[in-house]
Amino acid sequence: MAAAQPKVLVVEDEPSQREVLAYNLEAEGFEVARAGTGDDALLLVEEDIPDIILLDWMLPGVSGIEICRRLKTRPQTRTVPVIMLSARSEEVDRVRGLETGADDYVVKPFSVIELMARVRAQLRRTRPAAVGQQLEFSDILLDAETHKVSRDGKELKLGPTEFRLLTTFMEKPGRVWSREQLLDRVWGRDIYVDTRTVDVHIGRLRKALGIHGGEDPIRTVRGAGYALG
Numbered sequence: 001m002a003a004a005q006p007k008v009l010v011v012e013d014e015p016s017q018r019e020v021l022a023y024n025l026e027a028e029g030f031e032v033a034r035a036g037t038g039d040d041a042l043l044l045v046e047e048d049i050p051d052i053i054l055l056d057w058m059l060p061g062v063s064g065i066e067i068c069r070r071l072k073t074r075p076q077t078r079t080v081p082v083i084m085l086s087a088r089s090e091e092v093d094r095v096r097g098l099e100t101g102a103d104d105y106v107v108k109p110f111s112v113i114e115l116m117a118r119v120r121a122q123l124r125r126t127r128p129a130a131v132g133q134q135l136e137f138s139d140i141l142l143d144a145e146t147h148k149v150s151r152d153g154k155e156l157k158l159g160p161t162e163f164r165l166l167t168t169f170m171e172k173p174g175r176v177w178s179r180e181q182l183l184d185r186v187w188g189r190d191i192y193v194d195t196r197t198v199d200v201h202i203g204r205l206r207k208a209l210g211i212h213g214g215e216d217p218i219r220t221v222r223g224a225g226y227a228l229g
């Protein structure tokens with residue numbers, strides 16, 4: 001299950017503030033990675049790209065602004081939402097923060113409830129199923145909250161792995177996923193699973209989706225992987 005949870009990276013040099021953030025995010029069901037410096041943050045992102053980053057502005061060494069700028073210029077991390085956290089409140093700084101490409105900006109001291117709402121707002125855009133949104137693709141409906149899937153109004157029975165696979169596809173229709181990317185997202189990177197396992201579960205998902213007839217919505221992209229639509 002853990003693999004489908006959104007991964008949040010908290011970059012904050014103040015240990016007590018970092019822990020408060022991590023605690024609240026974990027309570028919301030998110031998987032949390034922590035970094036106390038800009039360099040650690042960049043290393044962690046290199047290892048495992050998170051779904052969203054909470055980034056303190058004032059950090060020892062590489063500043064939050066500089067990290068944000070770097071992340072937003074790399075194709076692999078450009079679309080990862082960044083919420084900047086800062087004690088500065090002047091309008092000019094806010095503008096500078098957003099100009100570096102930050103997706104949102106929160107001034108300290110902030111309300112944790114408000115920050116969590118902003119995190120969910122960003123994820124609604126990039127990981128809709130992870131925050132309980134209903135997904136729709138053609139005649140397929142997926143409800144992440146009730147774990148129900150239907151096609152053309154008829155309920156489908158999916159195993160947990162097939163459900164997570166379909167969720168991943170439906171969050172980004174048309175995107176081609178490599179087997180490795182699917183393993184990472186659906187199974188989690190800590191578990192060793194052979195890439196052929198992906199093919200087995202794609203086969204099961206196709207069968208489940210086609211049980212009442214209808215076209216196969218999953219496309220095999222030779223040499224690349226799979227896509228929905």
Ligand code: CA
Nearest residue numbers: 013056058059
């Ligand atoms: Ca700081």
